[in-house]
Amino acid sequence: MSASAEEVKKHVKTYWGVFGALLVLTAVTVAVGYKHLPIHWAIIVCLVIALTKGTLVGGYFMHLFGEKKIILWCLALTVFFFFLVLLLPVIVVQEDAVTGPMWSPAPAGSAPVEAPAHE
Amino acid sequence: MDELIPYIYKPHPVTGITNGKFGTWLFLASEVMLFGALFSAYIMLRVGSESWPHGYQELHVAWAALNTVVLIFSSVTIVMAWVSLKLNKFTNFRIYMGLTLLCSLAFLAVKSVEYMDKFHHQHYPWTSNFFGIYFTLTGLHAIHIIGGIVVNAYLMGPGAKLWKTNPEQFTGRIECAGLYWHFVDLVWIFLFPTIYLL
Amino acid sequence: MEQKPYGWWLPLNASANNAGIDQLINIVHVFMAVLFVGWGVYLVYVLIRFRARPGHKAYAVHKHFRLPTWLEVGVAIIEVVLLVFLSSPIWYRVKKEFPAEKDSVLIRIVAEQFAWNIHYPGKDGKFGRTRPELVTSNNPVGLDREDPDGKDDITTINNLHVPTGKPVIVYLSSKDVIHSLGITVLRVKQDAIPGMTIPIWFEAAIPGQDFEISCAQLCGLGHYRMKGMLAIDTPEQYTTWMTEQEKELAAENAANAEPAPADTSNEGSPK
Amino acid sequence: MSSHDTHAHSGHDHHELSWLRKYVFSIDHKMIGIQYGLTSLCFLFFGFTLVMLMRWQLAFPGKELPIIGKLLGEAAFPGGVMAPEFYNQLGAMHGTIMVFLGIVPLAVGAFGNYLLPLQIGAGDMAFPKLNMMSYWVFFMGGVTMLLSFLMPGGAAQSGWTSYPPLSDIAPAGQTVWLLGMVFLITSSLLGSVNFIVTAIQLRVKGMSFFRMPIFTWCQLVTAFLLLLAFPPLEAASVLQLMDRVAGTSFFMPTGLVISGEQSHFAGGGNPLLWQHLFWFLAHPEVYVLILPAVGIVAEVLTTNTRKPLYGYNTLVYSVIFLGFMSFVVWAHHMFMTGMGTTLSSFFQATTMIISIPSVIIVTTFLLTLWGASIRFNVPMLFALAFLPMFAIGGLTGLPLGLTASDIYLHDTYYVIGHFHYVVAPGTLFAMFAGIYHWYPKLSGRKMSEFWGKVHFWGSFVCMNGIFMPMLFVGMAGVSRRLYDMSLYAHAKAVFPLNIVMSVSAWSLACFQIPFILNLFISWRKGQKVGDNPWDCTTLEWATPTPPPHGNFTHPVEVHRGPYEYAGDEAEFVPQNV
Ligand code: HEA
């Protein structure tokens, strides 16, 4: 908001540049997606690309690069807790290590059993 | 006490921001936690399940990629809408905002086609947790899009009157609407690979 | 039961391995009582001494108190001690130091709304296969009697017998909602989570016939009456009981021999 | 993003608002605070009524409840005796109503809304319209919750924790509960954004962070907790709604057999996912219940000791640290779900760590009393009683936080005793203290001292009569949420305590009558007092009574910290002098 008209004019170029970069990155993810890489590689590549795109959007479109301190602090706190929430699955998977399946042996194809449509 | 609530359109001298912008960011922080929890649920269900299909086996990557492009473009247009106001070009603002709205409607249209196609193939939320997650996450995202459409339409239509009386405040509002819209875009940027590609 | 097992504090502890839990609870409560009484006395004293009254004025400057700071440090240290030297070792033993399966009594417990299904592996020491589609009211654990391991398995409802002098490993799960196996006299508690089997272990020491199993987790309208009976037998009593059960099973099998066994599988097939 | 148009510049020029705009759809933070206050008090009373019904069944299991049993109908009271389903509904709704519709809106919505802008010298909240919306969304959430009693099968009955799979297969009331929660969460989020922006942006000149009253600090930290901890529950609620309405199985594992029938859910879900998301909110939530109470106690205590607060900075840091830590202890509610040793060690350790700032907070309060000149007025009595009551509640948290002792104590009445000591004679007493303390600011009159003391002593005795026995019942190993504990031999010895508890609970209700009457009658008939009847130093007392729209009639500026009492020149020096 504090940016003056001159500065804003300069930004316009950046915005379109970022747009281009985002398009390219999207194309890359899709291309990688069609490659059907082994799952861990796919995850790494997709996440790296998504993070890059996220940084571009956050940094340029949302002006986080050079944003005021108070906002950055609030977001840092949020990001910390965000990762905490994301860690939940890891925690649970670790818990599962001491447990076994409920039926012995586990029913075949644990996921979808013939399920009559739900009304 | 010349005014009841200061810093509505003038930034606070110490924090350097207006109330509205600060509030918007805090709201987005809570949204981050909301989607964080949902992504977390997704990871946990997927890791815990024995047969989770790859997104590309069940879903249409092309449509989703198209939607990604549409959303990214709308992000540029809304930021350009704000730029136009900064440069005092109200007509350009109208154009860019209109483009943003068109993009969001296009996004929803593609989304509905996609949903219809899923239903057509007997894929419902209760079919499996893969589709459960797919419908829940994309559905919630779509609700966010709809929310954005309402806000943006208001700001382009009746809300734009404020431009005449208090351009600074109006520009601030557009910036906030933009922040929200970029956030919705951001969520999609993560949803797209996690659901469709992996 | 001669001595009065139940009162206002911890009841009789009939376990051989969980005395540490009682000890910890008692120690923590002494610690709490000391803190509470100590500060309580201070509080009463201060309220009397510094009550507002004519001629009394509040002190303008604060004394800086050293003692409370040390007290806080002391509290922290005691908590660390409780955590590291009492709680964690007990928890570790309960969770990690399982007795060997071959030296233990193995039992499966499957919770349901609102009963405890107890499943013994029988003579061969192996649990038979269980399948969800085999569950009927006569076969609440869904045991596959066709399975060689399952032929001699013994199941009871709400009636758990364990011997003294031998560790018991329980494989706990639930068919429907979350329950929690609470055996007060053995200081045992473990949630039964549907979808997984969680092993726990304990060893009983004091024999007695009518102890109770209660359900600790809200599981529906019958939660309050989800009570099981626990008998802690001497090894002899246990053998006798087991033999009885085996006889009953044999009698049942004989009775069921004529009607086609296909009957059960029909009943249980998915609807 | 909300705006204010016409009202922004109407600080002085009072143009009359219509009745509706003034009392119902008001955007003035003070009126909204009062709305929150009255609504939440009614909900508190309602939640209390529910539990009084339960206490009949607990003391006299299976006995016919005279008259009321008949009135409530055959579905809930077949033959005049409470049905177990209905008991579970009462339990779940009591917990939900007390926490989300009683204490939180009272502590944050009412006290926070009314006092936060006043204490920092602001004219209003940063977003007045958002504030109004927050109240009305809360109201809708409350109404939704109440309506759930009318659903076929009754209200939610899976506990306030709503653990699936039980809640997934529960009757329709659960769906309404979830909708209600979505409203309540949304309302809290709107509120918390408003609070944070207000506290950070609208502080008047000279009001630096370290001159803010403790109450304001507590509200600020609380707002952060609400902002960041609630969304995961919102996510969880959405997922559970999907399970119930769209038939997904996010929380339904494979191979369930429910009442002898194989479940129609596709399966593959995980019931523990809900628990993690729920407690990720609900542990910070319990600090949301206590922090505003701590703030109120700090204000009342310093005012009536007539001397500065001991260790202001320590207190502030403790509160912040407490808020932060509250995010990393959630799994101490889940020790018995089959957690491994590494994880439980972690959560055990964080739980012990979080007790340290609480100890520090209580200690600073206790040390503030040293060298004081203590006025024993009604607010002070409640604030003083808070200390030992919170201490009992807090201390009983320690054996729960240690995994080994939690094996025995988990889900027994000991837990019920623990948290009621912190929320009922703890938080609720602080709320009472706050009401008596700030009442003169709202009305220009004091509430009756005599009836206040009757209220205090009656409540104090009865609260202990209810909750102390619970600790013993829990020690005997009796599970919580039991419709009829007389079935158990291990409950025989402690069973008579139930009668003590129930009689105490009903007496407690009687002792609220003087309070309710006092509250309403004093509004017109109470002793008239000036703008600053307690000789306080904080800014809310520098306004006219009641504060007009815009709060301050002349510009204020802050020159000192919040608690300058017992000085050499003056007995007390307000912040703006
Ligand atoms: C306001 C609410 C509140 C507060 C502040 C606390 C505070 C604490 N709680 Fe509690 N808790 C709840 C509300 C609260 N809790 C609720 C609602 C539940 C149950 C939910 C459910 O299952 O339904 C629960 C359940 C609960 C459990 C789960 C039990 C179980 O289900 O098995 C645990 C376990 O660790 C726990 C621990 C703690 C700890 C360690 C603290 C610590 O923060 C306490 C620290 C405080 C102190 C240590 C006191 C300091 C005092 C002194 C030093 C003495 C001074 C003396 C005088 C003044 C005389 N709590």
Ligand code: HEA
């Ligand atoms: C903030 C939380 C809170 C508060 C304040 C209370 C307060 C009380 N609670 Fe409750 N309770 C819970 C939260 C709370 N509770 C929760 C979360 C559970 C667990 C639920 C579950 O199992 O899922 C529970 C469970 C619970 C049980 C256990 C049920 C069971 O396990 O089967 C019992 C049993 O006695 C009980 C009793 C009481 C009593 C007697 C009070 C009393 O202290 C009530 C005191 C109330 C008042 C004194 C009212 C004050 C208001 C006014 C006077 C207003 C008047 C003004 C106007 C109308 C204008 N509660």
Ligand code: CUA
């Ligand atoms: Cu089973 Cu409670």
Ligand SMILES: [Cu+2]
């Ligand atoms: Cu907790």
